[in-house]
Amino acid sequence: MSQHVFEVFWSDLTGTDFVFLGVFFLVAIGPYLSAWSQNGSYALATVLSLLLVTFLQMAIDVIDVEFTPITFLSIIPVLADEPTQIHRFVTAGWLHANWIHVLGNILVIALAGVPLEQRLGGRRWLVVYFIGLFGGNISWVLTHPDSISPALGASGAAFGLLGAYMACWPNDRIEFPLLFFIRAWPVWGIAAFRLGLEVWNMYQIEAGQSATNVAHMAHVGGFMLAWALARPIARGAPSNLDDSTDISIAGSAASKAARDAAKARMGSLESDPWTEAGKPLDGEAARILNRLRDEGDELETRRAWLEELSEQVICPVCDGEVHAIVQGENCSLRCALSNKHLKWP
Secondary structure (H helix, E strand, O other): OOOOOOOOOHHHOOHHHHHHHHHHHHHHHHHHHHHHHHOOOHHHHHHHHHHHHHHHHHHHHHHOOOOOHHHHHOEOHHHOOOHHHOOHHHHHHHOOOOHHHHHHHHHHHHHOHHHHHHHHOHHHHHHHHHHHHHHHHHHHHHHOOOOOOOEOOOHHHHHHHHHHHHHHOOOOEEEEEEOOEEEEEEHHHHHHHHHHHHHHHHHHHHOOOOOOOOOHHHHHHHHHHHHHHHHHHHOOOOOOOOOOOOOEOOOOHHHHHHHHHHHHOOOOOOOOHHHHOOOOOOHHHHHHHHHHHHHOOOHHHHHHHHHHHHOOOOOOOOOOOEEEEEEOOEEEEEEOOOOOOOEEO
16 A cells, blocks of 8 residues: 555554554454453454454444554555654554455465465464564565555465465365466465565566565565464474474365364373362262263263263352363363362363
8 A cells, every 4th residue: 555644653643543453453462362261263353343343443443443454554665763663563454445455365365375374283373474464574675665655465474374284284275266277285385376476566666567565575474474483483383393294184184184173282180189188079979970980081072071071060169160171172170260270180
């Protein structure tokens, strides 16, 4: 997006501006807090976050207030060396020029980001996402230091996901639209096509054969920085870096890796909080506990027995109710009053 903006600093903001900023951050962060609390997908949380922020942008435009998010939250290269403007390197990734812009980024984040998250795990995926975001914004600022036009969008982060996927599991096949065909393409093919297109567009601009307001350098910068750092980040991830088999994501090793990661998070059943508190279980509760120990080595059977056990026991600390709480694929027993009383296994 290309338009002239005035310099806006924190001291220039009014009370109304701060209200809009607060709503912006709540809308942007909300999906991530939900994913964290429910052990859900950060890739899908990112998709929802970007959509919600775009709806908010459109609502602010309709209201027609003096302050707009782009003015204070986008990347403006001439302001990049101002310490008070450092937030722009993050917040610009949640702003988009229009619906085509945001939907194009969401397409990559959903189709490539979700399987990559299964490979990497949620926390590593977030690290890669922000590396791509920073790489894109920094490369744009370094190559356009005197620009007063705002740069915005999650394109650098989206290309960063492709770069990281290319570096770690290039032979994975994912459903992706290329050349008007939607089919399972290898990651290396998707990355080569998209990156090659960006380089060609940059060449056209330098040769004076094309004029555009698209930040192609930010796309390349996000891709390259995430590509360079992805393999060290991926060490210890649910999927082995040596797993280079040509696979399809549907029912693939990525899904198996996510399941293996969930099983690795299952706690030990050797001891139980009731015995440790001097209140060993008896009767039906003891029978269920024994069945849990005998058959609880799989996610589904463990959850089933834990849910049944929750109906037979009380908290060993406060004698309160016990609930079976499911987060992602994992289940645990919690005291209804406080997790400090009971969180097992």
